[in-house]
Amino acid sequence: MVNVARLKPVGRRSLLRGGIAAAAAGTALSxxxxxxxxxxxxxxxxxxxxxxxxxxxxxxxxxxxxxxxxxxxxxxxxxxxxxxxxxxxxxxxxxxxxxxxxxxxxxxxxxxxxxxxxxxxxxxADTLAGYYVLEGSPIRGPRDFIGKKVGVNTLGAHHEDVLAIYLERGGLSEDEIRSVQLVVVPPVSAEQALRSGQLDVSVLSDIKRDKAIARGGIQPVFTDFDLLGAFTGxxxxxxxxxxxxxxxxxxxxxxxxxxxxxxxxxxxxxxxxxxxxxxxxxxxxxxxxxxxxxxxxxxxxxxxxxxxxxxxxxxxxxxxxxxxxxxxxxxxxxxxxxxxxxx
Incomplete structure (x- = not known):
């Protein structure tokens, strides 16, 4: 079991810039x-x-x-x-x-x-990533994400940017979007972290999503396909x-x-x-x-x-x-x- 409470939300911009800058610098040196x-x-x-x-x-x-x-x-x-x-x-x-x-x-x-x-x-329509909450969750739309914890597989990638576009289209300001706490969780642990209440929202896709849906008790707020249609990501x-x-x-x-x-x-x-x-x-x-x-x-x-x-x-x-x-x-x-x- 992953203790998401111990995985503190990461400063997205600083971490991403640091990792990218290091890689780019290494390229220049080599x-x-x-x-x-x-x-x-x-x-x-x-x-x-x-x-x-x-x-x-x-x-x-x-x-x-x-x-x-x-x-x-x-x-x-x-x-x-x-x-x-x-x-x-x-x-x-x-x-x-x-x-x-x-x-x-x-x-x-x-x-x-x-x-x-x-x-x-x-x-x-067949292959997509969904932003899932527990049934009965008060999270129904973009403004409900403010201040909430969202589990993603990695920072600076697909799930983060899709969420940002969803929130932006929902009328949130940049400060409000930044208040959403992204927590990096291994995909294999994302469902369990959601069901245990350690996360408010978990991004689920492929086999992890299908198995979680089969077990019941969760529902999507939106999916990347709902938001953007068919696209190569x-x-x-x-x-x-x-x-x-x-x-x-x-x-x-x-x-x-x-x-x-x-x-x-x-x-x-x-x-x-x-x-x-x-x-x-x-x-x-x-x-x-x-x-x-x-x-x-x-x-x-x-x-x-x-x-x-x-x-x-x-x-x-x-x-x-x-x-x-x-x-x-x-x-x-x-x-x-x-x-x-x-x-």
Missing amino acids: GCSTGSASPARGETKVVRYQGWSGEVLYPELAADLGLLADVRLEWIGNTTSGPQDIQATVTGDIDMGGAFNGAIIRLIAAGAPIRAVVGYYGAD GCYVLRDDFIAANPATTRTVVAATARAVRWAQTRPREEVMARFTDIIQRRGRNEDTSSVRYWKSTGVAGPGGRIADREFGIWLDRSVEDGRVDAGQLDVDQLYTNEFNPF
């Missing part, structure tokens, strides 16, 4: 050279990445589908969050990482030389120096990942789940495959993970409004490219 080939030595054919326990990433699916040609993936371990994954990309510990688009924006604003290249998760990124030094490898891995996303978008759900289960069992990482049974859709809006302006513009506007990115500092076309995506 020259972003780790793992990247120079054109004179020829391109690397190995792309390092971090995984997620019990899940299949789309580059992994691409490899299993035989789409990577002469490029090989190298798994170096599992990540703890999207922001951590793209910071590891910035520092050169890995070559390709993925995170929420808003986190990508703030890392680029801090000076990180990365670019989003293909979308990999999002929200639709997160993308894989590559460093600029990796792209420059390895253009053919970049095109291969991004195009293969896009085709894997499209495969999952267009195949029957049962076929996708069976393939994911088989991949997890064969790769031998001592993982539980039960979560695959709860997979419903990719949640990716664009065909093959093609990125739309809106999917970065909405988070860029929000980052400017709350002061985490300076007005005029970034344009949307600096944040992503569809150049390598065959769709």
Whole structure:
């Protein structure tokens, strides 16, 4: 059992800026050279990445589908969050990482030389994140969140920014929005923390949401799909120096990942789940495959993970409004490219 009372709400802006600044500074000092080939030595054919326990990433699916040609993936371990994954990309510990688009924006604003290249998760009618309360809770709308504790999986990511937009659209001021206390809780503990009264609201998604709903006694105040419609929420990124030094490898891995996303978008759900289960069992990482049974859709809006302006513009506007990115500092076309995506 996680004692949420001991997990004090974190100063969102200061913590996020500190972590991003450290990653960006590390990049500047290292020259972003780790793992990247120079054109004179020829391109690397190995792309390092971090995984997620019990899940299949789309580059992994691409490899299993035989789409990577002469490029090989190298798994170096599992990540703890999207922001951590793209910071590891910035520092050169890995070559390709993925995170929420808003986190990508703030890392680029801090000076990180990365670019989003293909979308990999999002929200639709089947795959979404909900902000849940206990039945009978007085929290029914935006103003009811003032001063309340909301459990999220990590700071500076999808759940925080979606909540901020919901509250802003509900008429709350910046000071009122900042009064909402975000508490970082492992997703596996989010339901229990809500039911025990340690949190007023918990964000639940995927298998955690479905199991919690089946147990009853909770209800959503809103979901990200209710708020924003279908959208791609997160993308894989590559460093600029990796792209420059390895253009053919970049095109291969991004195009293969896009085709894997499209495969999952267009195949029957049962076929996708069976393939994911088989991949997890064969790769031998001592993982539980039960979560695959709860997979419903990719949640990716664009065909093959093609990125739309809106999917970065909405988070860029929000980052400017709350002061985490300076007005005029970034344009949307600096944040992503569809150049390598065959769709």
